[in-house]
Amino acid sequence: MLKQTTKFAGASLGKFLLKEGANTVTIFRGWGYFDVDYIQLTPATSTLPAKPPKTLVDAQATPSTKGLFSYLVDQYGSKVISGQQDDVEYVLEKTGKEPAIGSFDLIDYSPTRVQNGARPVRTSEAIIDWAKKGDGRGIISLMWHWNAPTDLINQAPDKLWWRGFYTDATTFDLAAALADKNSDRYKLLLSDIDAIAVQLKKFQAADVPVLWRPLHEAPGGWFWWGAKGPGPFNELWKLLYDRLTTYHNLHNLIWVYTATDTFRADWYPGDQYVDVVGLDIYTDASANMSGNWSSAQSPLNGKKLVTLSESGNLPSADKVRGFRTWWSWFAVWTGTDYIKKQPLDQLKAIFTDADVITRDELPNWRLAAPAVVTGLEPLFQVTLVGNPVQGDEVNLEIRGAQAQPLTIRLTNMLGHPLMEQTVVPVSALARHPFSLGKQPGVYFIQVSSPTTARTFRIIKL
Incomplete structure (x- = not known):
């Protein structure tokens, strides 16, 4: 839609796909009147939008x-x-x-x-x-x-x-x-x-x-x-x-x-x-x-x-x-x-x-959470090591959960399950590696005990 004006001015009307051969350009009246001197067509490209920061204007957002x-x-x-x-x-x-x-x-x-x-x-x-x-x-x-x-x-x-x-x-x-x-x-x-x-x-x-x-x-x-x-x-x-x-x-x-x-x-x-x-x-x-x-x-x-x-x-x-x-x-x-x-x-x-x-x-x-996250519960601590991920492997460091069974579940951005396993740390500090595969994207990993679950967001580059 053309912006209303009382003077002659240029207006960009967006991008259009032209077919090979003859094309017809039609200008039709909406709510007002117009007087067109000429139409100029120039080659155009389309680019992806840039993502804005993940910062809300309300700093106290829930x-x-x-x-x-x-x-x-x-x-x-x-x-x-x-x-x-x-x-x-x-x-x-x-x-x-x-x-x-x-x-x-x-x-x-x-x-x-x-x-x-x-x-x-x-x-x-x-x-x-x-x-x-x-x-x-x-x-x-x-x-x-x-x-x-x-x-x-x-x-x-x-x-x-x-x-x-x-x-x-x-x-x-x-x-x-x-x-x-x-x-x-x-x-x-x-x-x-x-x-x-x-x-x-x-x-x-x-x-x-x-x-x-x-x-x-x-x-x-x-x-x-x-x-x-x-x-x-x-x-x-x-x-x-x-x-x-x-x-x-x-x-x-x-x-x-x-x-x-x-x-x-x-x-x-x-x-x-x-x-x-x-x-x-x-x-x-x-x-x-x-x-x-x-x-x-x-x-x-x-x-x-x-x-x-x-x-x-x-x-x-x-x-x-x-x-x-x-x-x-x-x-x-x-x-x-x-x-x-x-x-x-x-x-x-x-x-x-x-x-x-x-x-x-x-x-x-x-x-969803920041890229580098530490999850805490009363009995143990989980740290995600290396995020964003450039290779195929991610490591979880688990402290203070010796002999306690934990379930690790990996899903993709749509919530589809990709991996689930139960681990029992054998020492006070245990590292558990797992593979994300080759596909870049956003993943979620959940570490849960019988009483607590913590989910971390992973970005694979």
Whole structure:
């Protein structure tokens, strides 16, 4: 999509695959008008995205939150994690595969919706149950269509209370509320955030990390939190971050800033407030989205993960590979106009693709840990020697477990078992070597006694 402008300017539209012989380039009108002088085609290459550091903006993030983020970084550039907005059961029914990420909305916990009798279609407790069922590895993404704290227009036919997150259904002035910290409207901002904190604390208590993407699509202006421009929006983002992280001590959140279909630096809250950058892209089903991808990758490569946080159509795994648009994850919007409108053959193709991770393929990401780890338990100590691994062999040093049986289990990144053996150290200090084989990648080794288990993450170069 071309950026709106009143002057003639150049615009990069991304990368395209041209077939041998004649090709036709079509430019079509979306929501506005355009005047094109010329189209210039130049040779292009696609490169893999650089992995960002495994450091969350919240230094006090919980271990499982750190583990999830570590896993996201590990797969970035080689796999895409599957997600779905709300209709996770539909995907499972039609494909036999369940999305790894369930994306849900806290919309009906907005106080002005509660006041008007709204009740969540899927409660926080039900979302937690979805994450914890089975092996408990389901990943949760939460958004919040924040109904304005007050000043709902509530007029038929289309400015009703339940549309109060839209700019055209409220007169709430964010800039004015932020300008007066003693005003009732500023206090309502805080009390609304406090109400959502109550729900987020349920996830923290259940040890469920959250891909938290509030205040989405602000540059579009169609939501009240973006209606007054980037200045008030960025101030609100920082207020929300501080209120949830510092005031409410919520440390299970991975902060996902969601742009529209194109990243714009003036709307970006800053690296110290954002872990992941998402794009919400509603475009033609044939689009490769490489231009959208490049808009975020160019300024953020090696700094932040980039994800397809919301889309109107399924991505194509072949195009992801071909254009190297390795979104961290994807999620198609809910309902009959979006996910239920997708051709079933395409739905099955993406959810069964070898490079798309579904729920059954998730490892135990809670156990991800730094590259060099020492595990402790009351009776003995285990040290992993030589990590990352350049050869084929890894050594475990075990101290203080003489004559005590221990089980050593090796799995790959997807949790598939590769080796299991029981050892009984014969001395106070024992070394146990084992082979990883020739294949580079990420592995997990678990050392367990009858009462304790410790898992270490191994990187084989």
